[in-house]
Amino acid sequence: xxxxxxxxxxxxxxxxxxxxxxxxxxxxxxxxxxxxxxxxxxxxxxxxxxxxxxxxxxxxxxxxxxxxxxxxxxxxxxxxxxxxxxxxxxxxxxxxxxxxxxxxxxxxxxxxxxxxxxxxxxxxxxxxxxxxxxxxxxxxxxxxxxxxxxxxxxxxxxxxxxxxxxxxxxxxxxxxxxxxxxxxxxxxxxxxxxxxxxxxxxxxxxxxxxxxxxxxxxxxxxxxxxxxxxxxxxxxxxxx
Amino acid sequence: xxxxxxxxxxxxxxxxxxxxxxxxxxxxxxxxxxxxxxxxxxxxxxxxxxxxxxxxxxxxxxxxxxxxxxxxxxxxxxxxxxxxxxxxxxxxxxxxxxxxxxxxxxxxxxxxxxxxxxxxxxxxxxxxxxxxxxxxxxxxxxxxxxxxxxxxxxxxxxxxxxxxxxxxxxxxxxxxxxxxxxxxxxxxxxxxxxxxxxxxxxxxxxxxxxxxxxxxxxxxxxxxxxxxxxxxx
Numbered sequence: 511x512x513x514x515x516x517x518x519x520x521x522x523x524x525x526x527x528x529x530x531x532x533x534x535x536x537x538x539x540x541x542x543x544x545x546x547x548x549x550x551x552x553x554x555x556x557x558x559x560x561x562x563x564x565x566x567x568x569x570x571x572x573x574x575x576x577x578x579x580x581x582x583x584x585x586x587x588x589x590x591x592x593x594x595x596x597x598x599x600x601x602x603x604x605x606x607x608x609x610x611x612x613x614x615x616x617x618x619x620x621x622x623x624x625x626x627x628x629x630x631x632x633x634x635x636x637x638x639x640x641x642x643x644x645x646x647x648x649x650x651x652x653x654x655x656x657x658x659x660x661x662x663x664x665x666x667x668x669x670x671x672x673x674x675x676x677x678x679x680x681x682x683x684x685x686x687x688x689x690x691x692x693x694x695x696x697x698x699x700x701x702x703x704x705x706x707x708x709x710x711x712x713x714x715x716x717x718x719x720x721x722x723x724x725x726x727x728x729x730x731x732x733x734x735x736x737x738x739x740x741x742x743x744x745x746x747x748x749x750x
Numbered sequence: 751x752x753x754x755x756x757x758x759x760x761x762x763x764x765x766x767x768x769x770x771x772x773x774x775x776x777x778x779x780x781x782x783x784x785x786x787x788x789x790x791x792x793x794x795x796x797x798x799x800x801x802x803x804x805x806x807x808x809x810x811x812x813x814x815x816x817x818x819x820x821x822x823x824x825x826x827x828x829x830x831x832x833x834x835x836x837x838x839x840x841x842x843x844x845x846x847x848x849x850x851x852x853x854x855x856x857x858x859x860x861x862x863x864x865x866x867x868x869x870x871x872x873x874x875x876x877x878x879x880x881x882x883x884x885x886x887x888x889x890x891x892x893x894x895x896x897x898x899x900x901x902x903x904x905x906x907x908x909x910x911x912x913x914x915x916x917x918x919x920x921x922x923x924x925x926x927x928x929x930x931x932x933x934x935x936x937x938x939x940x941x942x943x944x945x946x947x948x949x950x951x952x953x954x955x956x957x958x959x960x961x962x963x964x965x966x967x968x969x970x971x972x973x974x975x976x977x978x979x980x981x982x983x
Contacts, residue, residue, distance in 0.1 A: 580852050581934070583852065584933075584934065588933075614903060614929075615937075615939070617939075617942045617943060617946055618937050618938070618939045618942045620942075621938070621942045621945075622937070641930070644930075645931055645932075645933070648929075648931060649933065652935060652936050652937050652939065653936050655937060656936045656937050694934065694936045695936040698933075698936045701933075
């Protein structure tokens with residue numbers, strides 16, 4: 511985990527986790543809840559006489575709590591991963607990778623009733639670990655998609671800014687997800703933040719009214735010779 | 751079907767053993783790498799489930815030994831690590847599949863079935879299930895003689911289902927193999943793509959090929975067993 515990963519004090523889903531304590535402390539605290547629930551549930555099941563259907567219910571609840579703990583443990587593990595990445599750097603077009611991911615998520619967006627709008631400047635060549643970057647972009651966009659209000663747009667804008675790639679993902683907040691602020695999409699955003707920061711990027715997450723926005727700035731120091739400014743922005747939207 | 755489990759966590763190996771025996775596998779458990787290596791070398795197993803952090807001899811050494819002695823023996827590695835790099839390193843060392851702890855038993859069970867099937871299947875260029883045909887070289891799909899146009903992702907998904915025809919595959923397995931991602935997704939991306947595929951593959955046909963396995967994932971199975979055309983890649 512990079513030192514900078516949890517220093518962003520911003521409002522919003524992940525921002526709510528960063529006000530007074532580190533997200534890690536919040537997650538560990540959140541882990542206590544299902545753990546306590548499971549322990550109490552099992553103790554009560556052993557202590558009292560119960561009908562078979564009550565035992566079945568206890569087991570189902572136990573399974574749900576265990577799954578909840580698994581999600582939290584997984585998030586903690588990803589956030590505390592301090593091993594250096596085995597980077598396999600290559601030069602690739604960031605905008606193409608972004609477009610592929612957006613296209614890949616269009617059917618999901620359509621099923622959720624969300625319109626994906628991509629505004630992309632071409633071409634934006636970058637030198638990085640392509641596979642890791644693909645996973646990070648997928649995670650960011652998929653989480654944002656899951657948090658977007660049905661019937662609204664998820665807007666993705668990528669453009670060059672000085673010597674950086676400037677990626678802005680913004681959406682109108684949907685219904686508060688179950689287990690918020692530790693819901694799966696919110697945790698995934700947090701992990702994406704840590705991932706981008708680990709990759710040397712800057713992350714900012716803002717909330718204005720009902721609009722949420724994640725901004726990622728990726729340093730292109732190593733890729734500067736391959737960096738080309740866009741001639742014309744290209745916009746694509748699809749509500750398929 | 752005989753399975754070797756190399757796992758030093760007694761409780762975990764006991765649960766896994768009970769579960770697999772419940773599915774009619776014969777299971778041998780070894781708590782350290784040395785015993786596991788000896789047993790796997792001396793006896794015939796259909797699958798090895800190998801924890802990486804073993805006492806006396808670590809899992810990677812056991813795996814290297816097995817790859818040298820029994821290259822076709824399917825090995826599923828269990829580990830605490832989930833990073834892509836770890837997974838790649840594991841597969842590069844010779845593991846056939848990889849499962850991070852904590853895992854659900856149904857996930858482990860599905861992966862074992864897929865491994866067993868894969869080890870008995872030759873690589874074929876044309877995969878057939880009932881009247882559905884997928885040509886991996888021409889990248890063409892037909893059902894009952896009619897051509898079906900699929901997107902790249904839909905094609906990969908159908909190919910993966912066909913390679914595991916008759917066996918259930920979990921959403922995690924699909925995400926890993928088709929999307930090349932090693933984390934839980936936050937949307938129902940797999941279900942959405944399965945629905946798209948269903949519309950193209952099953953709509954208008956009385957025999958449905960893609961089935962939902964409640965609580966697990968999906969299974970593609972036709973009226974007849976998966977057949978291969980005989981054309982080798």
